[in-house]
Amino acid sequence: MKRKYLSLLMGISLFAQVNLNSISSALAADAGPVKIGVLNDMSGPYADLGGKGSVLAAQMAIEDFGGSVLGKKIELVSADHQNKTDIAANIARKWYDVENVDMITDLTNSAVAIAVQGISKERKKIDLVTSTATTALTNKECSPYGVHWTYDSYSLSNGPVRALIDKNKKWFFITADYTFGQNLQSTAAKMIKDLGGQVIGEAKHPLNATDMSSQILAAQASGADVIALANSGTDTSNTVKQANEYGITKKQKLASLLTVITDVHSMGLNNAQGLIFSEAFYWNANAGTRAWSEKFYKRHGAMPSMVQAGTYSAVMHYLKSVKAAGTANSDAVMAKMRATPVDDFAFKGAKIRADGVLDHNMYLYQVKSPSESKGPWDYYNLLATIPQGKTFQPIEESECYLVKK
Amino acid sequence: MFSSLSFSPQLVLSQLVVGLVNGSFYAILSLGLAIIFGMLNVINFVQGALFMTGAFVGYFLLQLAGIDYLYALFLTPIIVAGIGFLIERFLLSRIYKIDHIYGWLLTFGLALMIESIFRQFYGVSGRPYPVPTWLRGTIDLGFMMLPIYRAWVILVSSIGCLATWYAIEKTQLGSYLRASTENPQMTRCFGINVPWLICITYCCGVGMAAFAGVLAAPIYQVSPLMGSNIIVVIMAVVVIGGLGSILGTIITGISIGLIEGIAKIIYPEGSHVIIFIIMAIVLIVKPTGLFGKRIR
Numbered sequence A: 001m002k003r004k005y006l007s008l009l010m011g012i013s014l015f016a017q018v019n020l021n022s023i024s025s026a027l028a029a030d031a032g033p034v035k036i037g038v039l040n041d042m043s044g045p046y047a048d049l050g051g052k053g054s055v056l057a058a059q060m061a062i063e064d065f066g067g068s069v070l071g072k073k074i075e076l077v078s079a080d081h082q083n084k085t086d087i088a089a090n091i092a093r094k095w096y097d098v099e100n101v102d103m104i105t106d107l108t109n110s111a112v113a114i115a116v117q118g119i120s121k122e123r124k125k126i127d128l129v130t131s132t133a134t135t136a137l138t139n140k141e142c143s144p145y146g147v148h149w150t151y152d153s154y155s156l157s158n159g160p161v162r163a164l165i166d167k168n169k170k171w172f173f174i175t176a177d178y179t180f181g182q183n184l185q186s187t188a189a190k191m192i193k194d195l196g197g198q199v200i201g202e203a204k205h206p207l208n209a210t211d212m213s214s215q216i217l218a219a220q221a222s223g224a225d226v227i228a229l230a231n232s233g234t235d236t237s238n239t240v241k242q243a244n245e246y247g248i249t250k251k252q253k254l255a256s257l258l259t260v261i262t263d264v265h266s267m268g269l270n271n272a273q274g275l276i277f278s279e280a281f282y283w284n285a286n287a288g289t290r291a292w293s294e295k296f297y298k299r300h301g302a303m304p305s306m307v308q309a310g311t312y313s314a315v316m317h318y319l320k321s322v323k324a325a326g327t328a329n330s331d332a333v334m335a336k337m338r339a340t341p342v343d344d345f346a347f348k349g350a351k352i353r354a355d356g357v358l359d360h361n362m363y364l365y366q367v368k369s370p371s372e373s374k375g376p377w378d379y380y381n382l383l384a385t386i387p388q389g390k391t392f393q394p395i396e397e398s399e400c401y402l403v404k405k
Numbered sequence B: 001m002f003s004s005l006s007f008s009p010q011l012v013l014s015q016l017v018v019g020l021v022n023g024s025f026y027a028i029l030s031l032g033l034a035i036i037f038g039m040l041n042v043i044n045f046v047q048g049a050l051f052m053t054g055a056f057v058g059y060f061l062l063q064l065a066g067i068d069y070l071y072a073l074f075l076t077p078i079i080v081a082g083i084g085f086l087i088e089r090f091l092l093s094r095i096y097k098i099d100h101i102y103g104w105l106l107t108f109g110l111a112l113m114i115e116s117i118f119r120q121f122y123g124v125s126g127r128p129y130p131v132p133t134w135l136r137g138t139i140d141l142g143f144m145m146l147p148i149y150r151a152w153v154i155l156v157s158s159i160g161c162l163a164t165w166y167a168i169e170k171t172q173l174g175s176y177l178r179a180s181t182e183n184p185q186m187t188r189c190f191g192i193n194v195p196w197l198i199c200i201t202y203c204c205g206v207g208m209a210a211f212a213g214v215l216a217a218p219i220y221q222v223s224p225l226m227g228s229n230i231i232v233v234i235m236a237v238v239v240i241g242g243l244g245s246i247l248g249t250i251i252t253g254i255s256i257g258l259i260e261g262i263a264k265i266i267y268p269e270g271s272h273v274i275i276f277i278i279m280a281i282v283l284i285v286k287p288t289g290l291f292g293k294r295i296r
Helices: A002-031 A051-065 A085-097 A110-122 A153-164 A179-194 A213-222 A234-245 A261-267 A287-300 A306-325 A330-339 B009-040 B047-065 B069-090 B100-122 B148-170 B172-182 B184-189 B194-220 B226-241 B246-266 B273-285
Strands: A034-040 A072-080 A103-106 A126-129 A146-148 A170-176 A198-205 A226-230 A253-256 A276-279 A362-367 A380-386 B138-140 B145-147
Touching: A034 A051, A034 A085, A034 A306, A051 A072, A051 A103, A051 A287, A051 A306, A072 A085, A085 A110, A103 A306, A110 A126, A110 A146, A110 A179, A126 A306, A126 A330, A153 A179, A153 A253, A153 A276, A153 A362, A153 A380, A170 A179, A170 A213, A179 A198, A179 A226, A198 A213, A213 A234, A213 B009, A213 B246, A226 A234, A234 A253, A234 A261, A276 A380, A287 A306, A306 A330, B009 B047, B009 B148, B009 B172, B009 B194, B009 B226, B009 B246, B047 B069, B047 B100, B047 B194, B047 B226, B069 B194, B100 B226, B138 B148, B145 B148, B148 B172, B148 B194, B148 B246, B172 B184, B172 B194, B184 B194, B194 B226, B226 B246, B226 B273, B246 B273
Parallel strands: A034 A072, A034 A103, A103 A126, A126 A146, A170 A198, A170 A226, A226 A253, A253 A276
Antiparallel strands: A276 A362, A362 A380, B138 B145
């Protein structure tokens, strides 16, 4: 009898503790300052994609917004998850439960993004994923509090595949062997097959591999027309550099499925020239992007990637929505975020869809040759604009439970 | 998983050539390790970290002093051998008399410390080191285009390994070294300064690792993780080859590189694991290693 009582008591106290935590953090959300967290890879292969530049971008958004909202100061925290999902999950939990962070952004690394979006959903907190590609975030793993901001596998593959498929039917993939690479490859492969092409082989490599010789040689031996790189960051730079060393580009085309301007800078135009890929942002696109990017460059020392521009955009839109909603409560803020189109130098007119995709333009770029480029960071020729509405997976095909069919 | 090409001669030969390049690195590094173990009875786990340090020293020489590759190839081993001298004189010399597991622990700790220092400042992604201009370009081998630099790596490491073998087996200094390994007390009686010889051996072993580091910089990119990635493979090579003969270690290093190359055709994900499977089999069947001699 006593034992039964004891276990009942323990059960009630555990239940109370768990719920008290969420109740107290919900109360704290309105009590303390608005806190934003930037969680990404600051020392690994994706350090240049977002990294410290993303933290700076968030900082700039807070400064441009005025530094405070709802009469309270806005606080920024950041952490390096080192591409380890367990570390990222622990940091996210600590931020939400102990430090009362209201929103987490960036989240480079697809595996990390899925994990943190899951944690955010449980705790009813907003996560604005401004990097990573996995389409799972807006399909099986979708969240009413999550927005996939800058790009995803579908919008990245769309441009290059459609540009090359007419004259190039045989494709070979060099893929980073984890969630991101596999998702990017399967999304692009489906697109290739639907458009009449053929995937004749693949070669996988571990994340942050430095020697791509065997994968490149396998691609060469396959006789494919196009070698598609389903990897990113330093993996892409290494693959392109070594592909040039092995003379691949003489007979075969290289298509990168995810490259940003910092990768092109590290590869050098000699290696990267002719490379085709989609980006959501280019610093030199227009006067608005130039103005912001010059400010960013002064403080960071490198031009912003689409991830860093995306982080600025996400933080700014979030803060505007908090102000409009009059509270930091996630449901109210999300409602305002969805109702208002994004308005900044990079993502003007973008709208958040029911599945969490931020619908916006994507741009197809080709890297200039060294003779075409007028100076450092003058790297891209615009080949095409893929308009909002056509960039992302059609919403009817989404597996997200939030999409009403 | 892997391309649907199945064993075309082009694929096999080209992967073997890549395997030969990797094998050359394994050969130089495991040679240094084997020599150090033979002389000092120390399992020099810091060999990988000093390989990485060598690559970074080469990178610094280029970035800060504008000293290009060829001079770096000669300067770096000397600089890192200096670091090795400090390690040997102040740390390792104190633990020769005790069980060699402590040598392993000490060098393991050193390796972690060195790697962490570099990680703190340089993260984990690689710094680019350009291929020297006079080694750029490719050789058309018919079945593949071999970058000249990789052919250079194979050539230089072969010369390095053979030179080391010659120095140890055929010169007087080498004979002193071998004598000191077999019986340090007796060798001392002949008036040979054994502690000094030990120090030189350690510096040379470490210098070889640094040399391999500069050689690897243009291929693998200079990254703090270079050492930890390769040291486990080197250990496996040394275990498989055994600690008896110089030539045996060289042959094992190259063979493991070739086997890894073939594994990459058949089952790329298993190319790393195959080395350890072979190591396990060798340990069961012939514990002293393929070319090893039983320790008395």
